[in-house]
């Protein structure tokens with residue numbers, strides 16, 4: 001094998017900054033540039049590698065022993081830099097520790113634990129849709145996308161139901177925290193102390209409703225599989241990853257439908273398409289733009305040699321619009337075969353909450369399709385910039401009742 005020197009000059013290089021405001025406002029044009037530049041590209045500004053093609057994203061995610069999560073899935077290398085919070089014992093660990101902890105949370109999310117949720121999600125979606133239709137026009141970010149997950153998730157999980165502001169503020173911190181210490185990171189950390197205090201309190205056993213999903217994670221502590229402190233950290237994973245991601249997907253999905261009335265008509269004609277429609281939104285919009293891995297040893301990827309200890313930015317959003325894999329990838333098509341998309345990740349760290357996300361998205365799209373004949377924009381949507389997450393700040397819409 002050719003020796004790995006780790007000299008970046010041997011690699012395809014780019015000056016694209018994936019944490020600049022321009023990139024985060026619309027990552028798809030620069031992601032296309034990165035895909036075209038090569039299978040693996042060295043980002044000069046940060047001294048990290050990036051993969052944005054479907055094949056390479058899949059290859060990295062399928063090899064956790066080489067492309068490790070234990071040095072953090074953000075840009076900070078935990079071997080050399082200090083994480084802003086105690087690392088996750090789910091997202092930021094490798095097998096076998098990951099396998100063990102994942103088993104504890106997976107049990108809490110087994111289908112039999114989730115069956116009762118569909119009825120709650122459907123009911124809440126129906127109430128919200130009826131209320132919005134009666135108003136006629138509204139901002140689909142604060143009045144819809146942020147309302148639904150922050151209402152149903154605490155109910156399902158068994159935490160306080162009046163913590164919308166804290167949950168959203170914490171999500172913004174977590175996802176900005178994977179990036180460099182830029183202005184977005186600093187802004188989201190304003191007021192951090194109070195928010196972190198509230199979140200920490202919600203993670204304790206005594207705060208969780210005994211019939212919610214959160215309490216099931218503590219069953220792992222009762223069985224001696226994890227300690228009490230570890231159970232609290234596992235609960236924290238859900239409060240970190242379970243809200244802003246779905247808020248993002250719902251907001252961007254409404255925008256997709258407002259811009260593509262033919263797709264809304266198709267959904268109205270066949271509401272059983274709601275689940276695939278949500279999946280297509282996650283593919284097309286990729287709420288999570290990308291996460292990092294760190295090479296645990298010298299590695300070869302599609303002919304590129306990477307030194308040990310290299311950070312690799314894995315662009316889910318790049319894979320999801322790679323024309324080498326998808327036909328007309330920028331087209332919103334709720335009938336598309338979406339299998340193989342990377343919006344929820346793949347491999348050992350694939351999104352453990354994806355079943356819940358899908359249940360939420362499907363319930364909401366179905367309820368809206370029953371009540372909204374058409375949508376249109378009444379103003380310009382504005383993105384909300386975040387180092388890792390694509391989402392909207394405002395989405396003014398009007399609806400015609402069905």
Ligand code: HEM
Nearest residue numbers: 090091237241242245246249287344345349351352353357
């Ligand atoms: C549309 C909504 C969502 C999207 C797009 C999304 C996306 C992702 C992605 C891309 C990963 C992979 C991380 C990696 O490979 O490093 C992930 C992992 C994870 N997600 Fe989600 N997610 C969503 C909703 C949720 C929800 C609702 C929950 C909680 C109920 C959740 C909890 C988690 C957790 C705990 C992990 C870490 C899993 C592990 O490391 O084993 N996510 N998610």
